[in-house]
Amino acid sequence: MHVIGYGTTEASAELVPLSFERPDMRAGEVEIEITHCGVCHSDLHQARDDWGNTVWPCVPGHEVVGLVTRVGDGVTKFKEGDRVGVGCMVNSCQACGPCEQGDEQYCEGPKSATLTYNGPKKPDGSNTYGGYSTGIVVREEFVLHIPEAIDPAEAAPILCAGITTYNPMKHFGLKEGQTLGVAGIGGLGHMAVQLGKSFGAKVVALTTTEAKRSDILELGADEVVVMSDEEAVKNAAQSLDLMIDTIPYPHDLNDYIPLMKPNTTLCVVGNIIEFPSFDPAQMIFNRVAVSGSLIGGVAMTQEVLDRCAEHGIRPLIEKIDIDEVSSAFGRMQEEDVRFRHVIDMAGLKSRMNDVDAKKIDPPARGEVVGR
Template structure:
């Protein structure tokens, strides 16, 4: 966990609260490492609640079921993505878009809370266990190993959602900007939906690896000839780049009446070329993860089509190195933490720090 900015992650020992009616308890076996985890742990968005325990690509085994639970039993595999609660009553929730919940409770994120109504912090998947409402737990298809299922719960749904919303289908051309943890899933999902996929990268050394994912074309955006040749050819772009960058070269690739869906950059764009947007009728839109039903849908799609994230397994005590490598774009393409390493790490437990957390129960160190 991160105790404060800009400290590295370190061990924390705490107790989760008891499983309530309508909830399941999960012993976490794997958790993906998302670029959002790095941003949140370093307070890049100026909204981090300390202490911060990241992790929202969670897979594990059900260890307990609360009263009224019908979809899961002890021993089942289950997943938890970016949300653990919402009002379930507002129009957005009723449409299966809990991520946009506008009710009095709103959407509660898996970590960095806050829990409603008391405002206490939520702690994520860089831990050994979690409790979650049954409505926010995902069924893991038998065809997908737990370590490969974990990244689908954020990287998969985040890129699938705009493809579904804008009706990506056979005969259309999809551009994917930024081929990292999210982008490499977008390439595979776009191909499964029948589209021609053009991968856009600033790292020419990635070209062979990206081509192996199934991309029909791989373009280095610094290659002026290739960019000119592909001008006005894309029906939809999923832009996964997680930091400020120049969007204008990408706009030139878009067909009239096309859309650029921004899924990774919360920090804005400078000097956006609105003239191209106006004269080519190009929309720039945002898209936030996806609802629970669509997350299950993309899990099932990945199971059916053999889509798997390319992962590198790490131990929990390697997380700070993983963050550094992710920032340097030195991972192909997603780190996944083996949570058995955390349970086995007695040294980490001995060095744990005490914190008060009334929502989650008495904390011990």
């Protein structure tokens, strides 16, 4: 399967066209023509090696929507022409405790879960390439049905931003009438606001950007607290039953822990770099837990897609052509997007034969368990 994608070969380089061959489809696998791919802040972190684990070349993209073009022997859930999605994973052992419980993202198998991109497999170090590309081949177990009610471009961010914020709401038992705090109202946070309302919760948005207030209220938030407003922050003290912290870069948790009621949880889903300072006293004296959560399993990702279809929840998106992705990265850094870029792959597919793309090695693939 000949593919053109956009990626980078070093942290300081712009994303450029890259040419490679996807491995041939095997039994139990699904071949997908990609129509749309969301642009996640983690794509920027990975391409710039902010986490120190990037394997080159790096072809980002884990909010993938497309059409099934072929299915392998034994595939029963999908057929040619189906509109489908692929999230942050393309493989796991399917046999360990977390996998059997539907938490494939925490796979304890010998190679752990395989990420859709930058998922190198030891000992050979072969890499995976993601959805900033024209096509992909994925195991049936990691392919999702996109509900007819959801536009394919709008479906893409649900596959990461949606599941990443939905999972902790489910895990920590958000209930009707409780108060949910959402820290950081970007790609993840604007989905968290809408999903929190679907649980019947009161939603308080915590932002550093006053200019976002009207947009946040239109999303359905009940209150907006601008974190530079000392009086507003003081009035919000000990008011939250659950907080989802979506801020994707280092920041001071000490500003947010005082907003939690006693015996509640602040869940970090955005920042995996570091916290520059941390005062445990605020936790200890109110028995506040600081936790973390990583995306969600395949079944729960399907669940959040279906929930968004049922409740009319949609990300606010700006569609771009793939050759605009480097400028989209810059706009993300400047917080100049409301609230998610989505790549429309039609432009790249129409000019595949004319793209001057550097040839790179084929990507890694996962083994099909139980086939």
